[in-house]
Amino acid sequence: xxxxxxxxxxxxxxxxxxPFVAPEALERHxxxxxxxxxxxxxxTFGPSPQALAAMRAELERSSWYGDPESYDLRNGxxxxxxxxxxxxxxxAGIDDLLGLVVRxxxxxxxxxxxxxxxxxxxxYHVAGFGARLEFVPYRDDRNDLEALAESARRHDARILYVSxxxxxxxxxxxxQAIAALLDALPExxxxxxxxxxxxxxxxPPLPLDAEDPRVIRLRTFSKAYGMAGMRxxxxxxxxxxxxxxxxxxxxxxxxxxxxxxxLAALADxxxxxxxxxxxxxxxxxxxxxxxxxxxxxxxxxxxxxxFDFGTxxxxxxxxxxxxxxxxxxxxxxxxxxxxxxxxxVGTPDERRRFARVLKAVTP
Amino acid sequence: xxxxxxxxxxxxxxxxxxPFVAPEALERHxxxxxxxxxxxxxxTFGPSPQALAAMRAELERSSWYGDPESYDLRNGxxxxxxxxxxxxxxxAGIDDLLGLVVRxxxxxxxxxxxxxxxxxxxxYHVAGFGARLEFVPYRDDRNDLEALAESARRHDARILYVSxxxxxxxxxxxxQAIAALLDALPExxxxxxxxxxxxxxxxPPLPLDAEDPRVIRLRTFSKAYGMAGMRxxxxxxxxxxxxxxxxxxxxxxxxxxxxxxxLAALADxxxxxxxxxxxxxxxxxxxxxxxxxxxxxxxxxxxxxxFDFGTxxxxxxxxxxxxxxxxxxxxxxxxxxxxxxxxxVGTPDERRRFARVLKAVTP
Numbered sequence: 001x002x003x004x005x006x007x008x009x010x011x012x013x014x015x016x017x018x019p020f021v022a023p024e025a026l027e028r029h030x031x032x033x034x035x036x037x038x039x040x041x042x043x044t045f046g047p048s049p050q051a052l053a054a055m056r057a058e059l060e061r062s063s064w065y066g067d068p069e070s071y072d073l074r075n076g077x078x079x080x081x082x083x084x085x086x087x088x089x090x091x092a093g094i095d096d097l098l099g100l101v102v103r104x105x106x107x108x109x110x111x112x113x114x115x116x117x118x119x120x121x122x123x124y125h126v127a128g129f130g131a132r133l134e135f136v137p138y139r140d141d142r143n144d145l146e147a148l149a150e151s152a153r154r155h156d157a158r159i160l161y162v163s164x165x166x167x168x169x170x171x172x173x174x175x176q177a178i179a180a181l182l183d184a185l186p187e188x189x190x191x192x193x194x195x196x197x198x199x200x201x202x203x204p205p206l207p208l209d210a211e212d213p214r215v216i217r218l219r220t221f222s223k224a225y226g227m228a229g230m231r232x233x234x235x236x237x238x239x240x241x242x243x244x245x246x247x248x249x250x251x252x253x254x255x256x257x258x259x260x261x262x263l264a265a266l267a268d269x270x271x272x273x274x275x276x277x278x279x280x281x282x283x284x285x286x287x288x289x290x291x292x293x294x295x296x297x298x299x300x301x302x303x304x305x306x307f308d309f310g311t312x313x314x315x316x317x318x319x320x321x322x323x324x325x326x327x328x329x330x331x332x333x334x335x336x337x338x339x340x341x342x343x344x345v346g347t348p349d350e351r352r353r354f355a356r357v358l359k360a361v362t363p
Numbered sequence: 364x365x366x367x368x369x370x371x372x373x374x375x376x377x378x379x380x381x382p383f384v385a386p387e388a389l390e391r392h393x394x395x396x397x398x399x400x401x402x403x404x405x406x407t408f409g410p411s412p413q414a415l416a417a418m419r420a421e422l423e424r425s426s427w428y429g430d431p432e433s434y435d436l437r438n439g440x441x442x443x444x445x446x447x448x449x450x451x452x453x454x455a456g457i458d459d460l461l462g463l464v465v466r467x468x469x470x471x472x473x474x475x476x477x478x479x480x481x482x483x484x485x486x487y488h489v490a491g492f493g494a495r496l497e498f499v500p501y502r503d504d505r506n507d508l509e510a511l512a513e514s515a516r517r518h519d520a521r522i523l524y525v526s527x528x529x530x531x532x533x534x535x536x537x538x539q540a541i542a543a544l545l546d547a548l549p550e551x552x553x554x555x556x557x558x559x560x561x562x563x564x565x566x567p568p569l570p571l572d573a574e575d576p577r578v579i580r581l582r583t584f585s586k587a588y589g590m591a592g593m594r595x596x597x598x599x600x601x602x603x604x605x606x607x608x609x610x611x612x613x614x615x616x617x618x619x620x621x622x623x624x625x626l627a628a629l630a631d632x633x634x635x636x637x638x639x640x641x642x643x644x645x646x647x648x649x650x651x652x653x654x655x656x657x658x659x660x661x662x663x664x665x666x667x668x669x670f671d672f673g674t675x676x677x678x679x680x681x682x683x684x685x686x687x688x689x690x691x692x693x694x695x696x697x698x699x700x701x702x703x704x705x706x707x708v709g710t711p712d713e714r715r716r717f718a719r720v721l722k723a724v725t726p
Binding site for chain 1: 619621
């Protein structure tokens with residue numbers, strides 16, 4: 001009997017796809033645990049001991065809802081970043097905030113522009129809210145800022161989504177280039193700037209001008225701060241944009257322990273600096289390892305390195321061989337990036353183990 | 364200069380309202396901490412020690428994303444509840460799941476029915492997705508199931524939202540009454556059954572028939588399990604409904620520590636039973652306290668008791684006087700429920716302190 005209760009037209013029409021297969025799913029599928037988890041750019045240096053201590057203490061209050069305003073954290077961010085609290089909203093990670101921005105800005109059928117092969121969760125949300133995507137190919141393994149702006153103009157885009165530093169290439173455009181992109185955008189296009197990896201960037205990002213209505217910056221505690229499992233990130237935007245988010249966001253969506261850990265993590269600059277330096281050393285090690293095996297790598301402004309195996313076939317073979325040895329990495333699915341294998345910078349011990357396995361599987 | 368970047372028509376039209384003022388906001392507004400936090404039905408008995416231990420241990424892996432499938436927890440729930448894993452989705456609390464259901468089932472302009480003065484976050488999501496609400500008054504301080512079904516028929520509703528046990532009245536309809544409601548619903552109406560407080564109910568709920576497409580059950584670790592701050596709950600529904608949720612839900616929205624705590628909490632039946640018994644004693648104490656002061660109370664199937672002050676003026680005066688003595692409680696905003704003051708059952712010590720303050724402020 002067909003059931004009269006029906007999904008929305010939009011949901012009915014959506015394909016059943018999921019942006020990512022998680023390492024846990026790989027483990028279940030393979031029936032054995034992974035040895036090295038280097039595919040999701042989790043920060044294996046972990047959270048700051050101060051953040052861990054704060055979270056441990058806050059567990060005693062886990063029966064209390066978190067503050068829906070994330071007041072203390074927004075206050076801390078405000079002081080750290082020099083923007084007003086009214087310019088900050090906290091969400092359950094950038095994935096959550098991407099959905100919020102898409103929902104707030106894209107009417108059904110409206111257009112968003114992104115690089116072909118860029119972070120797929122943005123695309124997932126655009127499809128999920130019934131808007132449409134225009135793709136611009138990467139150029140020399142970097143976001144092609146001029147072509148992205150041109151596409152935004154041509155397609156009357158409401159959002160241009162750019163990750164900078166970029167995922168999955170690791171590439172970086174400096175502040176001047178992003179400022180030029182902003183100036184090149186048509187008036188109706190919002191720049192959604194995903195800065196998940198910004199703490200690892202080699203030069204300062206575009207200065208924060210929180211009252212600039214042309215751009216929303218997304219940042220997270222998942223990467224440099226090592227708190228991916230806690231699901232907490234934030235957006236910086238002009239205050240009327242934040243006020244619009246307040247009308248639709250999930251007010252009790254952020255975990256109380258995460259709020260407390262993020263605030264403590266923010267204060268521990270020494271630990272953060274150590275992570276950044278440790279990751280920089282790791283990137284160099286990966287480049288040397290690759291070079292010693294005759295493999296190219298892309299320059300990286302993130303906590304991962306894209307190893308360039310030249311062809312999709314070779315990249316696939318290496319990724320499969322790594323997984324067979326219980327090493328989880330990721331391979332971008334779309335040409336021309338599908339000749340890359342993206343490897344998270346692990347701890348020194350993890351890097352030694354990765355080097356051993358990579359040497360063993362590289363022909 | 365007017366900015367050409369524009370919010371969706373829907374977001375532009377939405378009012379700037381927030382379902383709840385949080386206790387933290389009250390503290391900031393008043394400039395002093397609260398003494399007793401009895402307004403959000405948090406479980407002050409706390410989470411199970413086993414859940415706390417599991418969460419403490421899992422903090423060591425907080426740099427790892429949670430499993431987007433919440434596989435282990437769904438597996439545990441499946442075994443506990445006797446429904447298939449394919450009938451379960453895990454979300455960041457019932458608030459999150461309410462949004463998911465509304466988004467999946469309500470096209471713009473479609474109708475949902477709810478009791479007037481019921482849990483407002485459902486209404487928030489319905490408005491947020493551009494659907495419309497029809498309200499049915501409470502009858503004798505209970506959900507009026509017949510009138511709700513009649514309203515669903517009259518307004519061609521796609522969703523009927525009922526909390527059972529109910530918030531804010533604490534009332535309960537037994538399994539037979541809910542079965543009759545299901546049979547009375549028109550074919551196109553889905554029953555969204557919010558069972559946040561079901562563990563406290565005096566009689567068994569409607570048996571789970573996960574393949575019944577007419578109903579979605581929502582449950583949480585926020586109430587009986589004492590983990591409100593962790594933001595984790597689940598929905599039980601027919602598998603094609605769960606599959607539809609998979610197309611739009613935030614796959615990485617649930618905190619890793621919460622997943623691990625929920626699984627451990629589920630296993631600790633002894634602690635849960637103790638909480639349920641402790642809460643039952645507390646409800647009796649509240650009823651006796653009220654009676655000794657000449658105040659009526661409503662029967663409760665939850666972890667709170669609605670004190671009935673007869674008039675909105677008297678209820679408001681008492682709620683204000685309690686707050687002046689730093690006791691946080693809630694008063695439903697809508698007549699005829701606005702003669703009630705809703706007080707969470709606290710620990711024995713909290714109840715003693717509450718009794719002292721209530722006696723002092725009751726004329």
